[in-house]
Amino acid sequence: MKASDFFTLPASLARFASCFRPDVPPWEWLTQIGAALATVTEPPASRTLPPGVSVEGRVWLHPSVKLPPYATLIGPIWIGANTDVRPGAFIRGNVIVGEGCVLGNACEFKNCLLMDGAQVPHFNYVGDSILGNGAHFGAGVICSNLRLDQAPVVIRTAERTYETGLRKFGAIVGDRAEVGCNAVLNPGTLLGPRALVTPAIAFGGHLPAATIAHARPAIRLIPRRD
Numbered sequence: 001m002k003a004s005d006f007f008t009l010p011a012s013l014a015r016f017a018s019c020f021r022p023d024v025p026p027w028e029w030l031t032q033i034g035a036a037l038a039t040v041t042e043p044p045a046s047r048t049l050p051p052g053v054s055v056e057g058r059v060w061l062h063p064s065v066k067l068p069p070y071a072t073l074i075g076p077i078w079i080g081a082n083t084d085v086r087p088g089a090f091i092r093g094n095v096i097v098g099e100g101c102v103l104g105n106a107c108e109f110k111n112c113l114l115m116d117g118a119q120v121p122h123f124n125y126v127g128d129s130i131l132g133n134g135a136h137f138g139a140g141v142i143c144s145n146l147r148l149d150q151a152p153v154v155i156r157t158a159e160r161t162y163e164t165g166l167r168k169f170g171a172i173v174g175d176r177a178e179v180g181c182n183a184v185l186n187p188g189t190l191l192g193p194r195a196l197v198t199p200a201i202a203f204g205g206h207l208p209a210a211t212i213a214h215a216r217p218a219i220r221l222i223p224r225r226d
Contacts, residue, residue, distance in 0.1 A: 001025055006174040006192060007132030010116040012080045012099040026172045027164050030128055033094045033111055037076040129170035138181035138199060143170035145187055153188040157206040164188065174209065
């Protein structure tokens with residue numbers, strides 16, 4: 001299992017490519033987010049902020065990033081072009097965001113990587129997680145990142161078991177995967193590209209590409225032409 005099975009690092013984040021190798025397990029990228037941000041040596045550009053936006057530490061914002069009347073940004077954070085930060089967003093440390101993303105109202109982000117077009121628009125928690133290009137969360141989706149017993153997260157697929165060694169590990173969400181409103185992704189969840197999780201369920205484990213998970217067993221989606 002490797003990162004390239006789930007997503008492709010977009011051109012907007014090419015400056016970080018040395019830290020995010022496509023041939024390693026995707027959860028290894030979580031340990032590289034801080035190192036990737038450390039490679040940014042230029043100082044953050046000065047910018048006039050709305051009165052209610054609090055910024056602490058090193059926060060790099062593309063000039064086209066849309067800021068709300070109030071939000072909290074605690075660095076290190078790097079946010080790409082044309083991303084929309086909405087009211088009440090709490091972005092706290094080791095966060096990298098690509099182009100055209102939505103960091104929604106009353107959403108919290110920490111130690112995460114969002115690729116181009118990822119949308120997390122309403123009342124979500126994204127911690128120790130990676131969202132692929134065009135991934136989308138419905139309102140209230142939670143990436144649970146800590147087991148109840150606080151033991152390291154173990155991933156079990158149909159083929160084998162992986163010892164990640166990570167105590168904090170939320171979800172790996174592939175390109176264009178979708179998660180319905182008020183679903184919970186249990187620690188160590190892996191969603192393949194275009195995988196779908198229906199609303200209001202708790203899902204954990206590995207959901208293959210183009211497969212839908214609901215209260216009944218997962219079913220295969222009919223491929224579509226793009």
